Amino acid sequence: MRILHLLNHTLRLNGHVHAAVDLACAQTAMGHTVCVGSGHGEFDELLARRQVTSVRIDHRRRPLDLVKSLLALRRHVRTWQPDVIHAHMVTSAVLAWPVCKLAGIPLVTTVHNEFERSATLMGLGSRVIGVSAAVARSMQRRGVPARKLSVVLNGTIGSARFEGRGTVPMTLPSPSVLFVGGQHPRKGLPTLIEAFDRVHARCPQARLYVVGDGPLLGTYKEMAMAAACADAVTFAGPVRDPYPWMLGADIFVLPSHADPAPLVLSEAREAGCAIVASAVDGIPELLEGGSAGILVPPGDPDNLAAALCSLIESPSRLKDWRANSQLNIAHLAIDRVAKETLKVYEAARAPARLHGASARAERLG
Template sequence: MRILHILNHTRRLNGHVHAAVDLACAQVHLGHQVYVASEGGDFDALLRANGIQTLAVGHQRKIPSLLRALSRLNGYIRQYDIDVVHAHMMTSAVIAFAICRLRRIPLITTVHNEFEKSATLMGLGTRVIAVSDVVGASMRRRGVPESKLKVVLNGTIGSSRSEGRSEQPKTLCSPSILFVGGLHPRKGLTDLFDAFDIVHTSFPSAHLYIVGDGPHREEYKARVAALRSASAITFVGPTTDPYPYMLGADIFVLPSHADPAPLVLSEAREAGCAVIGSSVDGIPQLLENGEAGLLVPPRDPAALAKMLGHLLEAPERIADWQRKSQLRIEHLTIERVARETLEVYSSAMPRDKVTALAT
């Protein structure tokens, strides 16, 4: 099958880029010809190393730029005789929609950021992939027919991005609590700061590590500086490989206010952390509804502090939840995601086309 993924860029900044890159590489490993059209970015070298041709398509939301993008995308689809186009963001879906209709090839869209109002436009796809059950339910409420909506739960274990990563745990002060992600309000970091400040009074040896970057970094550092526990909170900053921090951490916390299906949870579980996540969006599903990780209400620092204290007061509880993190973890592999996505592609094609591709 000849597959063209289209997304705004291939920079490390966004989780949907990681998911698209993982999927594209996994599809190559399953024997398909894969192309990625975008404005380019950090992952282009990795894509090319995996046999994926990167194609330039601008995504500026201005009429001249969009017209050029339409022309380029149409040329690529014709030149490479593409069988299916897979769009990962709203602008990509809008650009691809008319061309796919004209050329009578399936347009698959993936809803990565359901919390954005523009996510409704992802319903333009012949098939619409939701990255968790909650996202699927939301898209149904937005009017996407059941017949075109498919849920493919995010997973990243075994991805090409993880090849060659360090397996040496970082040495962290124990007991260690870790957050990895973007530093912006949706991730609920202020709740984590307040919760840690509460528990640090009873557990002064505990240390909190913040790995990541974002527009609110200086604001968050100033907020932390005013806390009693400030000396026990470390802002690590951005890193291309957070996995060693996960390997070295005792507890991983994701206190998000909204998170459709965060890849970081499969990585934290793979690393064997005890995991605490807020009970929003796709987080419960990625934690086996509380069997593979602990769930707390979002926007509730007191509840989060109580759960952290519950673990910190008994090291054997941390060890128990580290073991539980491995429950049904095989379901979070990128190979499973790739195979389920290929089934979605086939469901969007005429039967004779599917037969021809299989022979």
């Protein structure tokens, strides 16, 4: 199959980019011919090594740029002739929709950022993939018909993106609590800081490490420095490879207020951390409904602190939850994601093939 992925860029900034790059590389490994159309970025080199071609399709939301991008996409589709176009962001879907209509090519969209209002436009796809069942339900409430919706739960294990990643654990004093994520309100870091302040009062040996960057990094640093636990909190900032931090940590915590299906959870599970995370959106699905990690209500520092203390104060419980993180972990493999996505492509292509067969039968008749 010839597959054209569209996304705004290939920079190491966003989860949807990581997911699309993982998928494209897995599909070429399965023998498909794959191209990525984007504004380019750091992952282009990896894509080239994995025999994924790249073409520049600018996604800047300026009228003249969008017209040029639409024409560039149309030209590329005419020459490259994909069997399916897979759009990963709203701008990608809007650009691809008229091109797919003119060319008679199915458009598949994946909803990565369901929390954005504009995500409703992902319903332009002839098939719409939700990265969790929670996302699919949300899209159905927004008016996308159930017949168009499929669920392909995110997974990263075995990703080409991890080639050459560090395997030596970061040396972190135990008990260590780790957060990896963007410094955005929906990630719930203020809840974690408030909870950890209570944890530290009961367990002064505990240490919190915050890895990641974002617009509110300075604000969150100030919040932590004003707390009684200030000396026990380390902000590591942006880290190119957070996996050694996960290997070195005892507990991985994700206190999100909204999170469709965070890739970081499969990485933390692969690293063998005990997991504590919010019971919101797709997080419970990534934690086997609470069997592979402890689920707590979002925005609730009391419950989060209690869950962390229950692990820190009991080495045997901590050991058990580290083991629990491995439950059914093979389901989070990128190969499973790729195979399930290919089934969605086949379903999207079926009406066009049926129409073509009918047309041929009429001509022969």
